[in-house]
Amino acid sequence: MAEQDLHRQHISGQFNQELETATAHMLEMGGVVEKQVLAAVAALLELDSGDAQAVIESDRAINAMELDIDDECFRILARRQPAASDLRLVLAIGKVIIDLERIGDESSRIARQAIALSEQAEDDLARPWTQKIATIVAEMLRGALDAFARRDAQAALALARGDEEIDANMAGAMTALADTMRSDPEAVEACITTMWVLRSLERIGDHARNIAEYVIYMVEGVDVRHAELEAVLDLLPER
Amino acid sequence: MAEQDLHRQHISGQFNQELETATAHMLEMGGVVEKQVLAAVAALLELDSGDAQAVIESDRAINAMELDIDDECFRILARRQPAASDLRLVLAIGKVIIDLERIGDESSRIARQAIALSEQAEDDLARPWTQKIATIVAEMLRGALDAFARRDAQAALALARGDEEIDANMAGAMTALADTMRSDPEAVEACITTMWVLRSLERIGDHARNIAEYVIYMVEGVDVRHAELEAVLDLLPER
Numbered sequence: 001m002a003e004q005d006l007h008r009q010h011i012s013g014q015f016n017q018e019l020e021t022a023t024a025h026m027l028e029m030g031g032v033v034e035k036q037v038l039a040a041v042a043a044l045l046e047l048d049s050g051d052a053q054a055v056i057e058s059d060r061a062i063n064a065m066e067l068d069i070d071d072e073c074f075r076i077l078a079r080r081q082p083a084a085s086d087l088r089l090v091l092a093i094g095k096v097i098i099d100l101e102r103i104g105d106e107s108s109r110i111a112r113q114a115i116a117l118s119e120q121a122e123d124d125l126a127r128p129w130t131q132k133i134a135t136i137v138a139e140m141l142r143g144a145l146d147a148f149a150r151r152d153a154q155a156a157l158a159l160a161r162g163d164e165e166i167d168a169n170m171a172g173a174m175t176a177l178a179d180t181m182r183s184d185p186e187a188v189e190a191c192i193t194t195m196w197v198l199r200s201l202e203r204i205g206d207h208a209r210n211i212a213e214y215v216i217y218m219v220e221g222v223d224v225r226h227a228e229l230e231a232v233l234d235l236l237p238e239r
Numbered sequence: 240m241a242e243q244d245l246h247r248q249h250i251s252g253q254f255n256q257e258l259e260t261a262t263a264h265m266l267e268m269g270g271v272v273e274k275q276v277l278a279a280v281a282a283l284l285e286l287d288s289g290d291a292q293a294v295i296e297s298d299r300a301i302n303a304m305e306l307d308i309d310d311e312c313f314r315i316l317a318r319r320q321p322a323a324s325d326l327r328l329v330l331a332i333g334k335v336i337i338d339l340e341r342i343g344d345e346s347s348r349i350a351r352q353a354i355a356l357s358e359q360a361e362d363d364l365a366r367p368w369t370q371k372i373a374t375i376v377a378e379m380l381r382g383a384l385d386a387f388a389r390r391d392a393q394a395a396l397a398l399a400r401g402d403e404e405i406d407a408n409m410a411g412a413m414t415a416l417a418d419t420m421r422s423d424p425e426a427v428e429a430c431i432t433t434m435w436v437l438r439s440l441e442r443i444g445d446h447a448r449n450i451a452e453y454v455i456y457m458v459e460g461v462d463v464r465h466a467e468l469e470a471v472l473d474l475l476p477e478r
Contacts, residue, residue: 074330081320091313094330098337178427185421192417192434199438 015080019089022072023148026093026100029065030145033100036062036107037141037204041134044114044197045127052118055111062104066097085221092218096148099207099214103141106200106207113197122190125180126198129173133201136165140208147215156215159208166205173198254319258328261311262387265332265339268304269384272339275301275346276380276443280373283353283363283436291357294350301343305336324460331457335387338446338453342380345439345446352436361429364419365437368412372440375404379447386454395454398447405444412437 036055043052073094076082082090140159147156177191216222275294282290312333315321321329356363363369379398386395416430455461 074326077316077330078322078326083317087313087317091316091333094333095337098334174431178431181420181427182424185424188417188420192413195431195434196438199435 015082015086018072018076018080019082019086022069022076022090022093025065025069025072026096027145027149029062029069029097029100030141030148032058032065033062033103033107034138034141034145036104037110037134037138040107040110040114041130041138041201043111044117045131047114047118049115049118052111052114056108059104059108062101066101069097070094085218088218088221092148092214095214096211099210103204103207106204109200110197113193113200116193117190120190120193122187125187125191126173126177126194129169129176130194130197130201133166133169133173133198133205136169137201137205137208140205141211144208144211144215147212148218151215151219153216153219156212156219159212160216163205163209166202170198170202254321254325257315257319258321258325261308261315261329261332264304264308264311265335266384266388268301268308268336268339269380269387271297271304272301272342272346273377273380273384275343276349276373276377279346279349279353280369280377280440282350283356284366284370286353286357286362288354288357291350291353295347298343298347301340305340308336309333324457327457327460331387331453334453335450338449342443342446345443348439349436352432352439356429356432359429359432361426361432363433363436364426364430365412365416365433368408368415369433369436369440372405372408372412372437372444375408376440376444376447379444380450383447383450383454386451387457390454390458392455392458395451395458398451399455402444402448405441409437409441 036058039051040055043049043055073090076090077087080086143155143159146152147159174195177195181188181191275297278290279294282288282294312329315329316326319325382394382398385391386398413434416434420427420430
């Protein structure tokens with residue numbers, strides 16, 4: 001092999017290594033964020049303001065991860081000038097970390113509501129719905145990150161479609177909370193707190209769906225955001 | 240001038256033109272989104288479900304703009320391989336349009352609540368606060384887009400700091416709504432609707448602040464997201 005080819009191969013190997021490292025950092029951040037969501041919901045359901053405070057404090061670490069990975073992506077773009085699927089990968093990482101950071105923000109919001117609820121000396125008045133919705137969105141987030149790791153556009157597409165379950169549970173919870181507020185004025189404060197929690201969980205589901213959409217974009221080069229998902233299904237090859 | 244230099248100058252002129260065009264498209268999208276926010280709030284305050292429906296329907300156009308501009312940025316990155324401040328500009332545009340698209344989503348949410356409220360045959364029960372908060376966030380959005388257009392990091396920084404006014408108005412509105420719900424069970428539904436509107440307005444303010452932060456990043460190369468803003472102030476040169 002000519003010396004020039006060896007050099008080129010070496011550069012290309014380094015480049016691939018950089019892409020893998022950035023991906024690994026993003027997935028690691030995803031794992032941390034996933035734990036934050038679960039910890040925030042646990043603190044809420046157990047009315048544990050100490051655990052809730054810990055969630056709020058570790059948001060700083062998530063923010064730092066976002067900035068570091070964003071910087072990593074910038075340096076890859078500036079030095080390696082990737083094209084085609086490599087460029088899509090770097091841009092997808094840059095977008096996913098924004099959603100992950102905002103999931104971290106929502107977890108902090110849930111933790112703050114957990115503290116409020118513990119002071120209102122009330123239980124989570126929509127506990128079964130909160131638990132159910134939290135389980136669904138945590139699974140969505142896990143699924144979206146797994147789909148990214150495995151470059152699995154089909155799995156991502158299935159995730160991008162599945163929010164009817166969240167909608168149904170949200171509707172059930174909201175009806176129950178409105179009924180409670182109408183019949184028990186004393187419970188209004190705690191019901192409002194619970195409503196904010198449910199809305200945050202719903203937003204976490206939205207962010208997980210965004211991540212799933214970026215996976216499809218990255219793998220297929222098809223941008224499914226805002227697209228009719230049925231139409232996209234036709235575009236994807238059978239696996 | 241040598242022919243090669245002329246060619247280089249020609250390419251560089253084309254490149255600058257592409258950057259300016261992408262920026263213009265982004266600012267144009269910003270203008271459309273700004274109008275959506277104002278139209279959604281007007282529909283809400285006037286309980287005009289026809290105008291609200293129009294806001295919901297034009298969200299599709301905003302989504303299409305996001306995809307087009309994102310594609311434009313991708314092509315610039317792939318073909319021109321920008322570095323340093325040009326790269327920061329393209330990445331900033333790519334991030335700003337995500338926030339703009341989500342402001343469009345929040346406007347649609349407000350419009351949907353306007354329709355709900357018109358069916359609940361109630362006035363917006365926090366009208367003065369809704370108006371006040373809407374005015375503040377619309378100004379923030381306008382200010383953030385202006386700062387981008389003028390590459391004005393100082394103006395962006397001022398915007399990134401100013402959310403105490405929103406917080407104070409949100410607190411006032413929430414107290415009033417909770418009082419109303421406690422004293423008038425019949426008003427619970429409409430109060431909940433209004434709460435979702437206020438939350439959407441608050442989120443629009445968050446997105447406007449994100450845009451302001453991207454302006455600072457673009458102009459100064461300093462990432463102020465999550466940073467102590469006082470510390471960033473020291474970093475910026477006096478203008």
